[in-house]
Structures are given as C-alpha cells and as structure tokens.
Amino acid sequence: MDQDLSKSLITGLCENDTKSQELLYRQFYSYGMSVCLRYTSSREEAVEVLHDSFMKVFTKIHQYDPNQVFKRWFRRILINTAINHFKRQHKHYKTEKLDSAFHVKGNEEDAVAQLNYQEMIQxxxxxxxxxxxxxxxxxxxxxxxxxxxxxxxxxxxxxKSNLSRARAKLRELLTRNHEKGLAKYER
Incomplete structure (x- = not known):
C-alpha cells in the first residue's frame, strides 16, 4: 500500500467524495505545481495543466494500483497532461530537422546546478x-x-535537434543572466 495515500482516502476518491478530493488536492498541489511549471511558460498555464491533471486523477482513480507509489502515477498523469496541452496549443509549431541543427558542446549542467530551483524554472x-x-x-x-x-x-x-537547440538557448540565457548579475555588482 502506498504510504502517501491512506486506504480511506482512496476509498473516498473512488466514491467521488469531495472532502477526499480536497484532501488529495491539498496534499499534492505543491508537488504537482513544481512538475507543471517545468512544462509551461507561465504560472497560469501551469495551474491550468495542474487542474486538468487533478480532474484526470479524480476520474481515473479506479485505475490506480494502491500497491504502487501514488506520486509516480500522479507524475505520469501530470507529464502526459502537459504534453497534451502542449500539442493542443502548438499544433502548427514547426520543429526543425536534424540536418539543419547545430551541435553545441559544453557543460550546461554545471551552470544549471548553480541556480536555485526558482531561477532554474524561470x-x-x-x-x-x-x-x-x-x-x-x-x-x-x-x-x-x-x-x-x-x-x-x-x-x-x-x-535530438530540439534538445541540442534547447541546451544552446539555455546556455545563452544563463550567460546573459550571469553577465547581468555581474554588471549589477560592478557598479
């Protein structure tokens, strides 16, 4: 049995009990929001994806296996909901072909590791x-x-191309932010 959900909470959710739904929402809101913020461009969009995810949890709770970790099941719903949101919002967004991609070498993970969580999300x-x-x-x-x-x-x-370009763009953004930070202290 998953330790983060009690048997009575699961039973309440299966019976569409609003108090159980509210309890689950309060218990997992912060976690869900942290995942959604990484996949969206604004807090408002993240809230929309999060609410859609909770609705899926409430309607599909009968598919949850109580012998599994709820957080893992919930995370999968969050990610899939974010991907579906992305697809709906950007149906016509063109992805670029690999042969036109440039490959950037470097270690952006070091720069990312120096950021706090909030800065990384931004x-x-x-x-x-x-x-x-x-x-x-x-x-x-x-x-x-x-x-x-x-x-x-x-x-x-x-x-592969989009990952390469994402890393290059992150490197550019991190460098720009770092230079702005240094300029602020040089005055």
Whole structure:
C-alpha cells in the first residue's frame, strides 16, 4: 500500500467524495505545481495543466494500483497532461530537422546546478514550448529520444535537434543572466 495515500482516502476518491478530493488536492498541489511549471511558460498555464491533471486523477482513480507509489502515477498523469496541452496549443509549431541543427558542446549542467530551483524554472520557462518540452522529457524525466518522438509526434532526429537547440538557448540565457548579475555588482 502506498504510504502517501491512506486506504480511506482512496476509498473516498473512488466514491467521488469531495472532502477526499480536497484532501488529495491539498496534499499534492505543491508537488504537482513544481512538475507543471517545468512544462509551461507561465504560472497560469501551469495551474491550468495542474487542474486538468487533478480532474484526470479524480476520474481515473479506479485505475490506480494502491500497491504502487501514488506520486509516480500522479507524475505520469501530470507529464502526459502537459504534453497534451502542449500539442493542443502548438499544433502548427514547426520543429526543425536534424540536418539543419547545430551541435553545441559544453557543460550546461554545471551552470544549471548553480541556480536555485526558482531561477532554474524561470530560465526553462523562457525556452520555446517545443524546446522546453523536449528538454524536460530528456534531461529531467529521463525519456529517450525514441519515446519523446512518439509522445510528441515528431521524428527522433527532431527530438535530438530540439534538445541540442534547447541546451544552446539555455546556455545563452544563463550567460546573459550571469553577465547581468555581474554588471549589477560592478557598479
């Protein structure tokens, strides 16, 4: 049995009990929001994805296996909802082909490691939706390019290209932010 959900809470959710739904919402709001913020460009958009995710949880709770960790099941719903939101919002967004991509070498993970969580979210949110989604799925969630391509309906090459460009853009944004920070202290 998952320790983060009691048997009575699961029963209440299965019976569409509003108090159980509210309890679950309060218990997992912060966690869900932290995941959604990485996939969206604004707090408002993240809240929309989060609310859609909770609605899916409430309607599909009977599919949840209480012997599994609820957080993992919920995370999968959050990510899939964010991807579906991305697809709806950016149906006509063109992804670029691998042969036109430039490859950037470097270690952006070091720069990202120096940021606090809030700064990292703000920088990631500045990426275009397709770059942000591919970056999150590959770097943070650990998906492979084949899985990303399947989830987003793009080619594997486009996934690789978008990841490369996302990293280059992050490096540019981090450098710009770092230079602004230094300039502030040099005055």
């Amino acid at each position: 920088v990631i949110q500045q990426l275009s939706p397709v770059y942000r989604t591919v970056f999150n799925l590959f770097v943070i969630e650990g998906y492979g390019h084949e899985e990303i391509a399947e989830k987003l309906g793009i080619s594997e090459g486009a996934s």
